Amino acid sequence: MRGPHNILRLIRTGATFERTGAMEAVLNAVDAPIRLRLAARVLGWPFRWLGYKGDPTLPPLTRAITALGPAYIKFGQIMSTRADVVGVELAGQLRMLQDRLPPFPTATARQVIAAELRAPVDQLxxxxxxxxxxxxIAQVHRARVRETGQEVAVKVVRPGIGRAFSRDIDAFHLGAQMIEVLLPGVRRLRPRDVVRHFESVVTGEQDLRLEAAAASEFAENxxxxxxxxVPLPHWALSSRRVLTADxxxxxxxxxxxxxxAAGHDTAHLARRVIQLFLSHALRDGFFHADMHHGNLKVAANGDIIAYxxxxxxxxDExxxxxxxxxxYGFIQRDYRLVARVHFEAGYVPRDRDEAAFARALRAVGEPIFGADATRISMANLLSYLFEVTERFGMPTRTELILLQRTMVVVEGVARSIDPQLNIWDAAKPVVTDYIRSSIGPKAAVHDMRRVAQTIGRYGPLLPQIVENALYERAHPEEARIAIIRTRSRAVPWLAAGFGIASGIVIGMLI
Structure with missing residues (x-):
């Protein structure tokens, strides 16, 4: 429950950040003003003794987060993909948080599996x-299915993790509210939206049936x-807290x-990672949004494995x-096209100057295209693009931010194995193929077919819809009176229904 009792948790968090040196790193990352730095020192220093010491061999921010526990580690993992919020240096430190928690006992994992799958582990x-x-949130065991002899990975949710996360998330909500009240300048980072996003992600990840469904759909696509x-899930050996997969x-x-050393072509792998991500995002509209190093492997035959x-x-399409x-417009350096697409999509208000917007986009794109391969960054371009669109009054598009966030991670993975990778050369064939298939005569025929199918579903209702529309146009006053009568007849029934429902609820409580 959110409330003042969470203040102690926030104090301990601040004390741990102060004790480990992470406070200074965060203040530098957000370019905090002198007054805020002074306030942090005055408020944080007296409570240092309440903070956790952490592992002194780790960088300050990583040290503080690992000391604070699972919810903070998970939050740090998600924020590691938000270099636009925490800065490149801190994002690099946060990426060290993968698989940092100590495992819980195997005996406990066996108990969870037996309870969830209703059979002893040795029998399965x-x-x-x-x-x-x-x-x-969970840990993984390597196992072999007794019935088939197939080797599998068994993922088990940590016992009590739901309650632990709930407690810390409540504190996060309170902290985000305090930040927005005390520091209006950081509202543009939307702290409360970030916490809500984190809460939805964590809630979904604790139900491994949803992960199994996502893996199944992704494999099919x-x-x-x-x-x-894509390792396939084994539904008969999976449940809410247990997931078994290849x-x-x-x-x-x-x-x-x-x-x-294994003979793999790292340049080809880097290009392939970029192309796979774009194919899944553009072709399917369903993509792996956590494609960091820890979730990707390379098989002996050179295949990329995602899990x-x-x-x-x-x-959406x-x-x-x-x-x-x-x-495509950026790849072709057609900034008028990019500007027109933004205006046609309604991303930029119509009252803005399209030509001025195109020139602003040129200022974003040309420096990147004039750089050598090691400095050409799709992630940077998208980040700069959002800055420009913000200046032109473009409201935040959550779906595009998620896409850009994942692109940052994927690009980092690709560059880690091939620093010379030219992102745009890798992306061009995928984007071009999608443009050809989705925009043109073939796409128009496909769209018309979908329109016809929609009309067919609603066909039986069309005569009545047309008749009502024509009647309302010919007799507007009578139509208005009919609507009022319909509402007046509905009000008593709604009131009665509400009264009955209230009586049932009160009776249950008594």
């Missing part, structure tokens, strides 16, 4: 290992993608030296077309 699996990975694998054998995507589908992104046209 012929082999069951100690934890091979432990994260903030990508079954024809060359050199790409074992993914391969080298970690972040191990560049290991990949080179951990707790965070997925989804965008119209937004996909807009996004593709924006990228």
């Amino acid at each position: 699996f012929s082999e069951f290992s100690e934890p091979v990975a432990a994260a903030s 990508t079954k024809d993608d060359a050199t790409f694998q 074992w993914a054998e391969g080298l970690p995507m972040g191990d560049r030296e290991g990949l080179i 951990d589908f707790g965070i997925m992104g989804e965008i 119209y937004t996909r077309r807009v996004y593709a046209q924006i990228l």
